[in-house]
Amino acid sequence: xxxxxxxxxxxxxxxxxxxxxxxxxxxxxxxxxxxxxxxxxxxxxxxxxxxxxxxxxxxxxxxxxxxxxxxxxxxxxxxxxxxxxxxxxxxxxxxxxxxxxxxxxxxxxxxxxxxxxxxxxxxxxxxxxxxxxxxxxxxxxxxxxxxxxxxxxxxxxxxxxxxxxxxxxxxxxxxxxxxxxxxxxxxxxxxxxxxxxxxxxxxxxxxxxxxxxxxxxxxxxxxxxxxxxxxxxxxxxxxxxxxxxxxxxxxxxxxxxxxxxxxxxxxxxxxxxxxxxxxxxxxxxxxxxxxxxxxxxxxxxxxxxxxxxxxxxxxxxxxxxx
Amino acid sequence: xxxxxxxxxxxxxxxxxxxxxxxxxxxxxxxxxxxxxxxxxxxxxxxxxxxxxxxxxxxxxxxxxxxxxxxxxxxxxxxxxxxxxxxxxxxxxxxxxxxxxxxxxxxxxxxxxxxxxxxxxxxxxxxxxxxxxxxxxxxxxxxxxxxxxxxxxxxxxxxxxxxxxxxxxxxxxxxxxxxxxxxxxxxxxxxxxxxxxxxxxxxxxxxxxxxxxxxxxxxxxxxxxxxxxxxxxxxxxxxxxxxxxxxxxxxxxxxxxxxxxxxx
Numbered sequence: 001x002x003x004x005x006x007x008x009x010x011x012x013x014x015x016x017x018x019x020x021x022x023x024x025x026x027x028x029x030x031x032x033x034x035x036x037x038x039x040x041x042x043x044x045x046x047x048x049x050x051x052x053x054x055x056x057x058x059x060x061x062x063x064x065x066x067x068x069x070x071x072x073x074x075x076x077x078x079x080x081x082x083x084x085x086x087x088x089x090x091x092x093x094x095x096x097x098x099x100x101x102x103x104x105x106x107x108x109x110x111x112x113x114x115x116x117x118x119x120x121x122x123x124x125x126x127x128x129x130x131x132x133x134x135x136x137x138x139x140x141x142x143x144x145x146x147x148x149x150x151x152x153x154x155x156x157x158x159x160x161x162x163x164x165x166x167x168x169x170x171x172x173x174x175x176x177x178x179x180x181x182x183x184x185x186x187x188x189x190x191x192x193x194x195x196x197x198x199x200x201x202x203x204x205x206x207x208x209x210x211x212x213x214x215x216x217x218x219x220x221x222x223x224x225x226x227x228x229x230x231x232x233x234x235x236x237x238x239x240x241x242x243x244x245x246x247x248x249x250x251x252x253x254x255x256x257x258x259x260x261x262x263x264x265x266x267x268x269x270x271x272x273x274x275x276x277x278x279x280x281x282x283x284x285x286x287x288x289x290x291x292x293x294x295x296x297x298x299x300x301x302x303x304x305x306x307x308x309x310x311x312x313x314x315x316x317x318x319x320x321x322x
Numbered sequence: 323x324x325x326x327x328x329x330x331x332x333x334x335x336x337x338x339x340x341x342x343x344x345x346x347x348x349x350x351x352x353x354x355x356x357x358x359x360x361x362x363x364x365x366x367x368x369x370x371x372x373x374x375x376x377x378x379x380x381x382x383x384x385x386x387x388x389x390x391x392x393x394x395x396x397x398x399x400x401x402x403x404x405x406x407x408x409x410x411x412x413x414x415x416x417x418x419x420x421x422x423x424x425x426x427x428x429x430x431x432x433x434x435x436x437x438x439x440x441x442x443x444x445x446x447x448x449x450x451x452x453x454x455x456x457x458x459x460x461x462x463x464x465x466x467x468x469x470x471x472x473x474x475x476x477x478x479x480x481x482x483x484x485x486x487x488x489x490x491x492x493x494x495x496x497x498x499x500x501x502x503x504x505x506x507x508x509x510x511x512x513x514x515x516x517x518x519x520x521x522x523x524x525x526x527x528x529x530x531x532x533x534x535x536x537x538x539x540x541x542x543x544x545x546x547x548x549x550x551x552x553x554x555x556x557x558x559x560x561x562x563x564x565x566x567x568x569x570x571x572x573x574x575x576x577x578x579x580x581x582x583x584x585x586x
Contacts, residue, residue, distance in 0.1 A: 113376060189426045200410055200415075200416065201427070203402075204428050204431075205430055
């Protein structure tokens, strides 16, 4: 067993290494959120303000499957906890994908061809509604996600990282690779074609409606994975609660920095903002600013990028008026 | 065989664009559809391809049938599956994708791998230039190459009928000739062609039958040789003038005079 220790105070380990580890961890969450937003935006030209609600709903689904109702673990006794937890997460991800498709069919599909602004406001409405429903399920107390990582910490001497952070980073890498591979598949090419020219894509016989659904399913799955890592140690160890949905507001700067229509931008933007935030937490400690300054760093970075490159670092210039 | 019967199309519930147009494309033939700007050529193509809805257009009368089946209300993807492929005006290739990916997007409905790779080989032999630039980003191709890619993309669907909307648009005369030859080659491979063009010379030189549209109606149709010899066609589509050296302005021509002649 690797010994569990309390998070070392600054100074006990290499400050810089700690900062990098924290940046990678935060960055991978931001990258997951940003990728979901960008995929939905690219394929459907919808800026999805409901991403926060999707994150919270996804995290709640994991909590429901894994710890509240213990599905499918309750039917298969004698299985290792981590294995049944993984199964629960997979089920929750499938449920989240269906939730994404459902939302797209019910609220976004009728808006096809409408102003981008109008659709964005519809997603804002969806966000409020879905958040209300999710919060009703969550209740007043946070719901733990029952993850097997717990508060275990990997202590390398010069740096300490939580097991969950290691898992998170590798999950993010796998999902980024997965998304990259998906875009080379038949459906992925069709999605990129749809993103580039919807009418021409329809003329090729591409079922644009199905592409929209797939994009929302992927977005919801990525939001759920992000929701999982937001709701466990070391972020919010208590679990998913009624304020989880608001975490996503920090991901909007990510996609604006990276460019709304660039997946690469979302990934790099995610890590950029993750590092900026963690650097601010480590090094920017002014009395007059008080604690929690790190929380506003994403927005400062966003403001600077908006001034220099309004369409994002990797974004296409045409969409600057968004 | 494609049949358009008495088709009437209204945009935004008020703008009547097609006023009962009828035409047919028999199997294995090349049919040219000519007309000036705003005559409704592209609207006809949209009605055939199923792309009216995004432009707020509706078929209010008439129907489109393909091989006997009524396809007036069908989804574009179902029409592609039936064998109708279209090349949109202005090429509309997927500029951010590579040439190969454009072709793969074209083959989206073609789930049969063997058929897809056969179609791919066919496109590559038909367009050697595309074979050379397979990995290139489509947006950086020249205009002629893009037009070839647009045609190749449609051919990936192994169509029975190919509808082309102004394939000569914005191309140099030499390239127009090349596109014309390609259309003939595709037709020889057994694909019927509906060619929508402003370049009457090019279209009529290869067509088996020609239609001329004006303000949403077919005003004249018949054998291309006959059309080419017609005075009005020569005057308005080929830029030839009856009297040597004497230039005529459209303003001097009375509209009713032409109408009368065409309808008689």
